[in-house]
Amino acid sequence: MAGHTCAPPGIAYDDRHMKRSSATPKEITHERIVETAARAIRRSGYHGTSVADIMKEAGLTHGGFYAHFASREAMLAEAADRAGAEAVDASLRIAAEAPPEQAFQWLAAAYLSDEHLQNPEQGCPIAALGSEMPRQAPEVRRAATRRIKEMIDVFARQSPDWGQPGAHDRALVAVSTMVGALLLARAVDEPKLSEALRGAVLKHVAPAGD
Template sequence: MKKHTTHTKEATHDRIVEAAARAIRRTGYNGTGVADIMKDAGLTHGGFYAHFASRDAMLAEAADRAGAQAVISASKAASSAPHGQSLEYMVRAYLSPQHQEDIESGCPIAALGSEMPRQAPEVRHAATCRIKEMIEVIAGQIPDPDLINKNRRALMTISNIVGALILARAVDDPQLAESISHAVIEQLTAGGS
């Protein structure tokens, strides 16, 4: 009986974290209330503290979950690419119209980056760990034996794609959004990386 209860509690906890990961990307950290997340998870507000010590603890797990999902997406894009085209596939998938529209399950860096300096240390730490992981995934697609250069190119790539996604989402002109994405795609993939 105890094993079933533990499994149920873990499944419930997972549902809350998943709802919170969607909510932070949809409405931001400050727009994400515990009551709304619990409702989205199909639970009452009263059960929150059975799963988390604080709102910040939940937000840290949500940031980690959202970041993990972004890393998985990038890795899948890379692994689906023909040999030698993994970085291009990642960049194109990241800057695709579908990703631009899918804020709720898209990249949390683009959705939440400007809010991070005002978050609790545990939330920032969770996001930082996943950003580092994303940089490593990108670096792994760069065919350069010079590790310093590879890391610089990965940093430049993530900075460019996140910035382009933020701008493309910000404008109300679909042609401008497309131009922003295409300019960055062309710049990052021109060298045949």
């Protein structure tokens, strides 16, 4: 995409920026379920994600679910935590690859990029699931809230005015604006409007000259 919604070359919310590890066979299986669920909730929403579908997508039998989780809500809490952790990890890697003075611009460009727009299952769970959160179980909301705070902190610390009075509040506004822009850009059925929404917000929160 031309204009301000392109991420820097090679930078996007995708599998290249996700870090995963596993150990014992049971942990490997547990990891597979959580990883599958983390993608599924961002793709289909909490209410559109069933235990049966998760287990099938993970290549496992439905009956094995309760060997790993006490309830569907417990699985969703871990999935929310994993989705948030992946987004935080992606942001940290993007910031580490950027020239220090351009870290915030790179983060904003990646967040508002075509890649992120088109791949919600690999991206930020705030934009993908935020409207559903008030109706989730307390443990799901708790996990999501912790990761949301971490994501805001990553953006805040890359802000050019970090450490100055009001810097954290300005980061809150910037993140809230970017989340809203991405949500709207995914909601509309006009590509030009989707691009305009993201481009306008990027110019506002991370001007190219800063």
